[in-house]
Amino acid sequence: MSHSAPGLNYLNHAKGFKSWALSLDHKRIGVMYMVAVSLAFLAGGILALLVRLELLGPGETIMGPDAYNQSFTLHAVLMIFAFIIPAIPAVMGNFVLPIQVGAKDVAFPRLNLASFYIYLIGAAIAMTALVNGRIDGGWTFYAPYSTSIGNGILWVTSGVFVMGFSSILTGLNFIVTVHKMRAPGLTWNRLPLFIWSIYATSIVQVLATPVIGITVLLLFLEKALSIGIFDPALGGDPVLFQHFFWFYSHPAVYIMILPAFGVISDLMGTFSRHQVSGYKFVALSSVAIAFLGFLVWGHHMFVSGQSAVSSIVFSLITYLIGIPTGVKVINWVQTMYKGSVQLKSPMLYAIMFLFTFSIGGFTGIMLGVLAIDVHLHDTYFVVAHFHYVMMGGNVIAALGGLHYWWPKFFGKMYNETLAKIAAILVFTGFNVTFFPQFILGAQGMPRRYYDYLPQYEGLHALSTYGSWILAAGLFLIAGYLIASFFTGKKAGLNPWGALTLEWTHTTTPPDHHNFHDTPVVTRGAYDYHLAGHLFQNGGEVTELDLGGDGAGAAPEVAPLSHEPAH
């Protein structure tokens, strides 16, 4: 560009540890989050493999019951609080959201950096439970069991409490950024759906997270000071804990899944080169789901001891929230209709998402049926269901987003052939791991079981074999992404031909300040029919789209590369 030395971008404009650790640049903070949540995912994933290995056969396989119970608990705590909740919003939201709205940074850059360190401190406190005493019983910490075990619970709940602040502050930052910092012309109806979904997520983060904070604080006080709140032995009510817990944790499910909806919408639009079907519905239903998500917590408690009338009301409301989610799936499929579909690796994940997330959704309908839930509650059916929603939804979407934005993040293309092989491995491994668990659960196999009856051995073994395929796929991804730093082809400005600002109005990787001139937006995020001029030379757009907005000067950017690696 004319304003800065060629070749300078957010990665190389400043060097040294301090330039990263104290950076207020949303892109660098996003990259630091990426490293942190990847480590959490690695640790949680290794624990998952150990858990599956133990379940290969009945009885002791590699560890005793206490080690097993602590492994699945730590797996859940790491995956939920340290990985899934921050993964898409804190990594991709941080990096992409400010550029997509045409801003130079988030509204409060210092707060953004503070959120990152609060997250790190929280995660570190939670991890000290490893040496500070046992934590078992799963991520739900149901009282009075959770207060009857050692002091590890004090550390884990403190860690969750602290990580919660990171989540609240990030949400706050994004809400203000979306409201106040959109570029001229970027009306709400033109916003990329990724922004809409992160915005909806942020609302839930700000409103729901304080509740888990208060809940774990009460649990902490009960444990530390023996104040009777939840423990019946002290005059408390254990069902009250479940109400508090799910009042956060059900909305938290939407913190985990709404960002995935946003990624999938962007992928579907870009790789179908088509308007996302039902744009307004998809956008507004995310916000509606964010609010309705607060009204269905009791569907986790049909057999917990809440009144039958409550269960019935919660079941009904659960269906109301199911419908818009189902319609979204139909909209994504419809986006391909009469589009121009390109099956690059990010799109493979979007297609995969429609498969796995739909299974997660339909089995959610099954679990919402009162009489059926009585049978399926706390069995492997539930384990399979939420892995189809969380991993088949969030993680698959996150992988799609990672492959989609990787060239923008680091300016390098990964090996597309390996990416496609890995996508197939992940898809196969995921389904082989988790589909048998639906059958196990329907057959009556309870969850959180160290040991099981011999009749369940075959399906458990199959599930364990699946976890190995899944792991192979994920390690392959890590391998070629890291390799792309060294051997990857230089990425072009806009290898996928996308129309959002991070692809059309900034360099690859983005300049330190994102834009030299404030972008002026003249069309919606998926109005490909208004951007035909960008595609005159083929699928890969190699010029910034600075024309048409009156800003004038043709960009002085030479075409950077030719074809993306195949």
Added chain:
Amino acid sequence: MGDNGSVWLPDPGTALAGEVDSLFWFVFWTSTVMFAMVVLAKVYFMVKYKRKDDRDVPAPVEESKILEAAWIVVPTILVLIVFTWGFDVFVKLSSAPPDAYQINVRAQQWSWEFAYDEGATSYTELYVPVGRPVKLNMTSADVLHSFYIPSFRVKHDVIPNRYTSVWFQAEEAGEYNIHCTEYCGTQHSGMNAKVVAVSEEDFAAWIAEQSQDLPPAVLGQQVFAQCQACHSIDGTPGIGPSLAGIYGEEHEFTDGSTAVVDDDYLLESIINPMAKIRKGYQPVMPAGFSALSQKQLDGLVAYIKSLE
């Protein structure tokens, strides 16, 4: 598709379980058909609209209001059917007939105790008469548990200081698994028992036999079923020490002190397990056993003394 019923669901042991299964299959097949439609549409569009020319910029599609409405109306009708049906069966599952035979269930880490009005108590086997509704009044001595019989499709959490219940009417004589489905500690997955459904005559005979006054050591042997998850009687160390031939031995504790195993020491170790922790073991024994009756405690002590 009933023949696939065995792949997904265990054979239903009650008439009500059959009703739950009908609902399960309705949701299963409706979902499968809708899922197949989504996948077929997806694959068809992927192939049919594959990008042929990189310069291709397809025009937006005019959205059909009728189609949009159909996406919302049809699933709404379907889920309302499913909701109402599920509500109906749920009410049946939640309402025990007033004439049901009642059994008190006490859960504790990591065993079940079934107490009958006639005086009998059992631990690993819940005897019930076939063809008569049975209602279980359940409470917990320590943490949350959940009582689950997969074959009967019944489950409910068991909560300290509160009664909850499940009911069922076994259709055929046989044995059915009972599991705990609310995580309750180290031996959660070992907290199993069996329903033994027998004819009315066999049930009456069993009750009569069990309700007699048993010699203390025999009663103790029955109560000991609750201890087996952690304590062996053949010398094999488990989560807790084996109790084979310990009477009269001298034990060393984690604080370095020692004591000779006598009646008082046995009683104390049952009702106040943290008082003395055997060297080499963790202080993990649940406290709930203090709620056993004096008769049961006497029986246990007598039984442990008799072990060699």
